[in-house]
Amino acid sequence: MTTSFTARAQLLLFILFNLLCTIVYADDKAINKDNKPAIIGAGAHFAWVIFNDLKPALQQSSGRTVELFGKESMLGMGCNAGIKMAQQNQPGKESFGFVCCPLSDKEVHEKDIQVHPIAKEPILILVNKQNKVQNLSQQQVSDIFSGKITNWAEVEGEDKPVVVVTRLHCKHRPGHWKTILPDAKSFRKDRLNVKSAAEMVKRVTDFPGAIGHTGATWVFGSDSNVKSVSVSGFSPTAGNLRAGRYPFYRVLSAVTNKQASADVMAIIDRVQTGPEFSRVAKEYELVPIRQ
Amino acid sequence: MTPPHTYRNRLILYVVLLEVFLIGVLFFFYSQSRDAILDVANRNLGLFVSQLNAKIKLEEHELEQSARLISNNVQLREYMFVVVSIGTETAPLKDLFQRQFGWLRFNSAAIISKQGKVLIGGDDKKLLAAVNKYRTADKPGGEVFYYTTENSIEMATVMPVFYQNEFLGNVVLTHTMDASLIETARSVGFGQFFVVSNGKILRSSLEGGLIGQSFKEKYGQLQLGGDNYLVSKVTYFSDKNLPEVWFGFSNPELTGQLDLIRSQMLALALGASIVILIIGIAMIRNFSRPVSRLVSRMHQVGEGKFPEIETVQTRDEFGYLINQFQDMVIRLKEKQDEVDQVQSLLEEQATTDSLTGLYNRRYLYDLYPKLLSDAKRQGNSITVILADLDKFKQVNDKYGHIVGDHVLTHVSEIMRNCCRVSDFVFRIGGEEFLVLTTGGLNGGEILAEKIRNKIEQSPLKAGDLILSVTSSFGVAQLESTDASLSDILARADKALYAAKDSGRNQVSVINI
Incomplete structure (x- = not known):
């Protein structure tokens, strides 16, 4: 009698366990259309911000799980990683990348990829908050970064040496910091080269005489002590950028290989044209390219 | 008589010997412990000083590693580059240094630019003066040197800082040796440090320090503040420009240990003695009492x-x-x-007659001296009644010896019954009887007459036979002239013959 009861109890527990597993599994895959694996997106931080903000809407509209990597360009993420991720796309392992620089036609051809421009992003010229300078001309900015101007007194600031902080990544690609100076050699030699936007902000925070640059989508922490200056009287807004009044910017894009699935393309299209992106673009002063 | 206590005494001796042995052993070890402590202290001193040398070397290495860590830090190099090459303020560098390296173990730190400008740590003038000769880009860094201040010996190391192959300056770290050594001495629990220069104490870990006192060591010993010290030099500081550092134990510290050991030994000896004593007493009691x-x-x-x-x-x-x-x-x-x-x-058989149960002649001679003695002491007289049955031979011949024996038994019974308890009745021959009585001659005569009469009146009845028996009696009294029993017996015998001669069945008395 006892044995029979135990056997029945074990059977009941087994059924309940299986039922529970099925529910959990079903819940996990509920968002996934036809139980397809997640679509992986990875690349530069600044484009990651856009995709990450839109992630719930993208998953909802595509019915696919989207996993994104690239926050603060950690774990080796960046434009190169974004392009590599796009190249690795294949059925069953769908992926795409995102980059913060425009790609040359030659690179697009050699790497057999497609570029899907999303938005123009203003490049902020950062100075320490202690710095009294509020505005610089485009030429002054170029001269400071090139080393022609080495003291803030020369641009109506305090008598304080200028500390140039740069992050000259993607050197073989057009645009981006090249809107300030055309090549790395043109920049002042006795400058600080940093490897991330976070370090850039930190350096400018630490040195009252520092000047640096970063994209408008960077979210500044409470410990940062920096501000952006206007250029030739125009602040780095989407309106000024769209009107061509603000000179420093870069293009944020998604990249895929030529075998990108309809779901991947639909996701990118949703980013480029969807209503949710308008809100994000407004928040970060971005200029959508396809809207 | 008290029994001899040889074994008990031996046991006591054993216990005493055991006590003496125990105390002797403890005394021996106590006397040896002083030398042992001094010997151990000497060896420990050498060991400790060599460990100290190793510790100093380790601290040098640690200081060098800390300096290397700082000079290799990318951010610090960048900041130093900005300060040195671009000429900005030093505050960001100081903040960074504090933030990144404040946890490192050093006494003071300095960052000096290649132009000799102090970027961090400008307060320590002694340090800067000492560092000047090391301030160069050519040296690989990590070299440790020492310099002195008013209050300490400082260990210092200098490490060059480069940024993009450009020499920017040096990071300098110092570590205060005195404090470290004194801290070490205190952690050990005993022993003292002395910093000595020109034979005078500059500093020490002692309370009060004995500063300025003469420090003249001889064969590893010296006298300080009334105490003798066992000292050893910390040889690591080989620079002659530096003060000497000595480590040592004072006698009070060592004898303090000895006193402690002595107290422990004393307590141990006392305890052991009491235990042995108790066991000894118990053993003695357990052994001696039953013996x-x-x-x-x-x-x-x-x-x-x-x-x-x-x-x-x-x-x-x-x-x-x-x-x-x-x-x-x-x-x-x-x-x-x-x-x-x-x-x-x-005894009974030897003193009585087996047929009649009366005393025999032998007992008469044994008893007489005693009776005589008692009678003389008490002032009494002894009277002898000698009796002989009349014509007894005819009875034997006529009726046989069995009847004769019956006659003898019969007469004996009559005589025993007639006499007092204090009288003695003997059968001294075949049909001869004797009574010793303490009464006088008259009493003896009366007793004899009483017996004679009773015998005469009591014929023997043996079956159908009725046989009349008579007896003759001679009575005599002890005289002062009697030399022996024979004298009185002779007189009684004489009286008996007189009675026989007078016709038998009579009592005859002899009066002298």
């Missing part, structure tokens, strides 16, 4: 007594011995009783 009892009982047995010995329940050797002795005494007593009975029987 004394046994000896006492043996004495009693030797005196012919058979004491009651209770059975001992203990199963040790003494219990077994006492119980065996008790069995032996019981068996001995039984044998003694048997011997007494036999002796009594033999």
